[in-house]
Structures are given as structure tokens and as C-alpha cells.
Amino acid sequence: MHDLKWIREQPEAFDRAMARRGLDAPSPKILELDQERRRLHQDLQEMQTRRNEASREIGQKMKAGEQEAAEQAKQEVADLKRRMAEVEDREQQLQGELDDLLVGLPNTLADDVPDGEDEDDNVLVRRWGEPHASDAAKQHFELGEATGEMNFELAAKLSGSRFVVMKGEIARLHRALGQFMIDLQTSQHGYQEVNPPVLLRDDALFGTGQLPKFGDDSFRTTNGYWLSPTAEVPLTNLMADEIVAEDDLPIRYTALTLCFRAEAGAAGKDTRGMLRQHQFEKCEMVSVAHPDKSWEELERMVGCAEAVLQKLEVPYRVVTLCTGDTGAAARKTYDLEAWLPGQGLYREISSCSNTGDYQARRMKARYRPSEGKGTRFVHTLNGSGIAVGRALIAVLENHQQPDGSVRVPEALRPYLGGRETILTGGSVA
Template identity: 55%
Template structure:
């Protein structure tokens, strides 16, 4: 959500930031609605004051035995006009709020301008892609013999669902537990088990509603299945006023996530890359504005640490304005090397949202020694997407006969097992 005061103070800067995202100027339209809302507020206050003044004058006229008929007629007219004025004022205010709610966050100054993923910028590369003495296979060729059962998943639930069994299921569980251990023990995130079903206002708070309803699954009682634990974790602080000393707050959760993939028709229809249901270890930080820059680097480094521990080659990308999410002011994507595809693929996104989500959630803090409050800054990132990490392990640790070596860091989570052998 945007601060209308910022738009009033510097409409040119607001429009310039929208232009970086490829959007047309909106300040004139928004300020016209805002001016109407403010005029209605002023008129309402003036009429309320006049009604009170006239009501008192009626009493004074009666005390003097003067005729109060004209004053009574004026008060009656005001009583009839005020509800109409207040209804119009509410409608215009709601119209302004609805318009502001559909406008994405403004990109930070260092975010590169661009149209799509082709304009993203490489920040750095880490690790060395493995060299094989054979032609590397993709995960959907390796996985079935290890328990990655695409056919049964489709039989049970339809396209973009997969059943995991045996070693594939154990590897999947081990990856999730390993990620939680890394994020809590090494990086200080507090583990949370959040609801997977949430209310409208919670989805609104992190920016999924109203714009992206078609990308979500909704239950018959009006709740929403979370597309990411970011939704539940960030909203922990909704409608709160935190003490500055409580910040930063850092939360992590390993949850199932649900996405309709409405905008991904025809993409990654094979394999385990893009599913309607998947697991992800999510990180969320709640900070003061002066902490958020450093926190973004810290969070991204935590996700990179998981990849480093697994011995996977990856690169960090700074997303351009055309590829950045709705609520993000800056996003780093981590892309892992997949030998079977001979390309890097996204495995984590880490974003700073500045105060954009906080305004939607009314999440504030009170600076030490001050009476007033300010909006917190929120950040979120995956550390990592479990299914995509499983894909990366299968492809990077594959052996010539179809077996898969278990990375050293995962072996304690698999009872010391060092090799996954095809059935």
C-alpha cells in the first residue's frame, strides 16, 4: 500500500518509479480522488460544526422567546444532507484505497530497469557445476526409479501433483529438516508452525489480494490456502505496535504451499519443478527501516548458506523491474545449476518489501524515546523450495547407473545413508 502523502509531496518521483516498472503515470488520477476525499471531509466537518452551532442557537432563541423556525429548518436540512455527504465521503475514500491497493511497490534506486527475466543482472556465481563422464539426465528420468511417482500423483489429484515414496520421500523429508536446522541453529530464525488456511485480510496484508486471487486456492468457507508461509509469518505482526527493542524479528516455517499456477500454463509441465502443492522453508524478517538493507543481505546469505552446505553450484541474480513481484522493492533470486537441463533455475527468491506490506497490515513499531509510531519493514525469502532442491540434488549427484549420492550434509538426516539406489 502506498502513502498518499508521499504522492502529494512528490508526484513526479512516484510516476518515475512506476515508469521503471513499465506502468503509466497515476499521480494525477490518484491526487484527483484524494482531493475529492479531502474536500468531502472538510465539508462534512464544516456542516457538523454549523449543525452544532445552529442547535445551540435554537436553544438561545427559545430562551429569548424569539422564533427559531428558520434555525430549525436549517438544522433539519443539515441532518438530511450529512448522511449523504458521509456516505459519499466513505465511497470516495474506499475508491482511493482500492486504487492504491492494486499498485505494486516502488522499486529501490539500485533495481535495474528491464522488461523480463532476460534483463536480470548476475550479482555473483558460487560453486562449480559437476562434470560427468556420461550424459547427465534430467530429474524426471532419474526420479521414478527412486520413488518420484508422477503417474500416481496425476491419478490421485490431476496435473501438477506428484506422489513421493521410498527414497524420494525420505530425501524430501531430510531436505526440509536440514533447511530448518540450518535456518534456526546457524542463522537465528525462530521456528513457527503456522496455519495453512487464512482469512481475506491476511492475504491482503502481504499483497496476494485483491490482484492475484486467480493464482490462489479458496475453500468453500471462504478461507485461502497459503501460496507461501510468507503470508502467515508476516501477518504475525499485523495490527501490532512493537517496541523498537523487539526488532528484528526473524521467523521460519516449513510448510506445504498451494498455487493454482494460473499464469504458468504450458511451463514446466513435466517433472517436479512447478507443482500445485509443494513444500518450502520460508524466512520472514520484521525490521526497522534502517535495518532492512542489511537484513536483505543477511537473509539472502542464509539461503546461499543452505546451497553451499549441499555443495550445489548457484548464482545470485538481481531482478529487474519487469520480473519483480508485486510487493517487492528489490529481489534477489538464487538460481541453482541443473546439469540435466544444462541451465540455472530459480530455487529461492529473497525480497525486501520496505513498508509496503506493513501499511496494508497496519504493523508499526515505536522508536525508543518517541511517542509516535512508524511502519516496520518486512522481508521474505525461501531457504529453500524443497522440491526444487530435491531436483537439484538428483541431477547434481547422479551416478552412471541411476543411483544418486547423498550430500554429506544430508547424511545425518537419512540415518547415515550415503547412496540412493534405483529400485
């Protein structure tokens, strides 16, 4: 959601911001609707004032015995009532059109977001670890399918494509990864653990920007609930309609939850394996920050996500997304891309974004300054800390051994009974 006052004052700057999103100038239509709505509102106020005056005149004329003048005043009141109802209907119609236009527009991008069309134009920030490639390196699904511990055919029988059934050591490794991540974010990075619902109302998805434009990317139940596409939605909406003290900021939440994505735009992409699933688990981080400190908070959040990969001993790189690859709600996004030797590619494993006050305006999330009057909108940030299934892929592929076993990173060993190596078949080396 955008600040209408800012659009009125700086329409050219707003249009330039939308041009970076590839959109034609929206301010003329916005201002046209806004000016007409404001004119009608002024007309309503004037008619209400005259209606009040005419109502008082009725009593005065009747008391003075001026019956004809009283009847004229009554007729004027009736006419004003009818006209006001018509103007109110038109004002509400214009307000609806204006709201629909504003909520459908993406966020303005930070000045330092690089221009570009797609992921090929993203800009490298840094790398960590030494990626290794080998013609003998297997992809995760080859390691998993060899022993039946990662079964896509069985999942298809139950649910269709883009699902997986995990068993044995792979299932345990997946569970260990999620537990490790939530423990790390709570015990070392200061996030408060939350266990939120995964069935959500329309307002929640509207608040974070999935609705109204991106409903096709999510699943909906027959009784109207949405399946949570990411814990960003419930965690951020904990602030909906809330006012917090400035001294309480920042507020940091984390959750390990199931997530559900329709993958409506991913036909034919990553059809093998676990990279693009309808159902997956993710450790999410959400920060509610003071506007003056949200960029600092974004860098901190990226560091919290990087710590996961470093402890898992997975090489990765950090990139800044370009204008054409940045999500609609974000002002700026960093992606962490893990090295997958089975593919010989870096693949996205975490995204961390600062949305500024875009989501806060939609959900009316505010803080009360320590000095001064009134309230102000908070800034909200979200990031993956990290996607569990993709972390499983990265661990399997990066720590596979020539004999088919998988070395367990030290950080995970306490969650796997101290084991240093597991075999894809489930035995211990």
C-alpha cells in the same frame, strides 16, 4: 500500500517510480480523488459546526419565546443532517475509490534495481560451485520414474496434473531436506521456528499483497479460506496491527509448511516433473527490520539461503531481478538459481525480497522508536530458505552417479541414517 503524504508532496517522483513498473502516471487521478475527498471532509466539519450552533439556538429561541425562529433553526438542523448524510456517502465513495487505486499499485523499486523487461535482463551478482553437464545426465523425473518412487500418473489419478506421489528413498530424502533446512535456519541463523495455519483469511493475503490483484494465483476453499501460497503470508501477518519496541528489531521467523499455487499463468511451462507444482513444501524466512537496516538484512537473508545450497553441494548463481521481473510487493529481489545438469540450465530455487514498508502499511505493522514520540512502520523481508521440492531436484541431478545411484551430501547423512549413497530403487550401495 503507498504513503499518500509523499505522493502529495512529490507526485512527479512517484510517477517516475511507477513508470519503472511500466505504468502510466497515476498521481493525477490519486490527487484528484484525494483533493475532492479532503474538500468534502472540510465541508462536513463546517456543516457539523453550524449544526451544533443551530441546535443550541433552538433552545435559546424557545426559551425567549421566539417560536418561529426556533422552528427555522429546527428546519436548518434537519436540512444539515440530510446534507451531511449525502456528503458522508460521497466522501466514503471517494475514499473507497482512492483506496482501491492505491492498493492496486505495485511497490516502488530500489534505485539500484536494473531496468529490463524479463528474466533475460536480470543481472548476475555471483556464482558458487562448478556446474557440470553431461549428455548422460538424467533429469530428476527420469531418475524417479525409473523405479516408481516419483509417480506423476498416480498423482494425476488422485488430484490431476502438477502433483506427484513420492515413495521410498525419494520420499525420505524429501523429508530429510525439509528437516535439514528448518534446523539450519533455527540453530545457525537465528530464526525462530513457527508452525502457522495454512488456511488463511482475506486480510492476510491483502496484507502481503496477494489480494486484491493476484487472487487467481491461489486456491480458495468452499467456505472462504485461502490455501497459503507461501508461509510469507502467515509469518509476515504475525505483525499485523502490532506495535513492537525498536529494541526488539529485527524479528526473524521461519516455517516449514505446505504451499499451494494455482500456477494460473504457467500453462504449458515445466509440465514434466516437479519444478512447477500446485502443492509443495518450502522453508520460508521472514524478517521484520528497522527501516535503516533492512538492506543489510536483505543481504544477510540471501546468505542464509546460499548456506543451504552450499551445504547441499549444489552449484548456483545469485541474480538481481530487473524491473520487469520483480514482484509487485518487492522493492528489490535476489534470486538464487541452482544448476540442474539434467536440463543443462540454472533454475530459480529461492527468492529473497525487501518490501520496505509496503506490506507494513497494508497490515499496520509498526514499531515505537526508543526516542521521540509516535510510531513508525517497520520494513518486512521474505525469502525461501529454500523450496524443498526444487532442492530435491537439485540434489538428485547434481549427485547422480553413472550406476544410477545418488550420492548423499554430507549435511543430509544424519537425516538418512548415515547413508552415503542411495539408489533410486531404494537399496543401499
